[in-house]
Amino acid sequence: MTSKQTRPAIAATGLRKSFGDQVVLDGLDLNVQRGTVFSLLGANGAGKTTTVKILSTLISADAGDVQVAGHDLAREPDAVRAAIGVTGQFSAVDNLLTGEENLLLMADLHHLARGERRRRAAQLLEQFDLVDAGKKPASTYSGGMRRRLDLAMTLLGSPQVIFLDEPTTGLDPRSRRNMWQIVRELVAGGVTIFLTTQYLDEADELADRIAVLDHGRLVAEGTADELKRRIPGGHVRLRFADPQGLDTAMSALGHASRDNDALALRVPSDGSLRSLKTLIDRLDDRAIEVEELSVHTPDLDDVFLALTGNSTNEKVTTR
CATH class of the missing domain: 3.30.70 (Alpha-Beta Plaits)
Structure with a gap:
């Protein structure tokens, strides 16, 4: 029998979702190993965000079996929610509160003890290099600082699996690289990262495995090097x-x-x-x-174009 340590962090079979007549996910199969970065790569409208919303219990699938952190998504949604964290495309930070107050509010929502709340908030401000900004309103933060605070708030629940949906959208190059380093440190600590991104270099830089999603179907999966070797021109x-x-x-x-x-x-x-x-x-x-x-060797731009036939100028960012 598969042990808890070797059981996949996420396992999905036959995942389907439609909105009216539009099929968004068409029989998606996923297997994400614990303590890794798994990147779902696709154009706008490919179904990336819908996948994250289903796996994080925000919406239900029309069909399919899903296990997240060892819990059945349909039968144990509360257990799944307790085991995951979600950082979406748009920050959940409250601009009227300071960085510290945002963290304390999230700690309250997780029902942490009073002493533990302040200890964890201070620890996360330190970890995300926000100590000096901790007493300032979040409205004064730069884009990179807001994303770091957003992720710090996610970590207050000590999640086993974190869904990062377009985590570096709109960030400058330095802030993006800072976020990449944070992701590496989280994975080194045993956290599993499910990353959706339009930035091909981001997937190439971070992901242990990459899946390419096109019109609701997986058209390829493997390491970055494996995917590149599938494309002629090397x-x-x-x-x-x-x-x-x-x-x-x-x-x-x-x-x-x-x-x-x-x-x-x-x-x-x-x-x-x-x-x-x-x-x-x-x-x-x-x-x-x-x-x-x-x-x-071909890069992920070439892989994406060959597998989906989409224009990178219109669909994905390759900066």
Whole structure:
């Protein structure tokens, strides 16, 4: 029997949801391991937010079986709510309260003891670098500070699973990277993160596994590297010190394309260690000297376009 430690943090089978005649989720299967970052990647309208709302008990599914933190979503919704935290696209921070007061209010909602309330609030202000701002109204906070406070409020319930729905929307690059570091620290502490994002670099940077959602269906799932290797266009670029080396390598490899001006060859490759080792062994067997070697693989932009056919300019952000 599966132990609590090895049981998935989230397991969903056949998840379906429609709004009127519009099918938003069409038989979604998910398996998210504990202590990992799982990213659901998709265009606007693909069904990401609907998925989060269902998994976090905010709306019900039309069909499907779901377990979250070991609890059945349909039969034990209160247990699921006690085990999760949700940080949505828009901050839940009360602008009229200070940062500390927002945390204390959330502590009250979680029925923490009086002494524990202040201890946890102080701890979270420290953890999220908000000590100096803790006594100031949240209305004076920057976007990055508000997102950090929002996530700190989520953590007051000590959730096992946190749903981050577009957590860095509208943040500047520095604030985004600060949020990324916080996510890494949470996962290192054993928390499971379910991340939805339109930012392809964010999924690439953070996620242990990525699922691509298109029109309510999962069209691919794997690590970032696995997804990139599925897309053609990867290659190894070899640069040589002289034309003779270029000619010798071209003769030995055959299937490469050459750039005479740059003294370089472009060899098709899936970017895997196995294919790279095979190429290097072929060069070594013929004692061919290479001045420079670089591996080029498709990025998540290419993956998204190939799998969904959507325009990145209209649907996802790749900054």
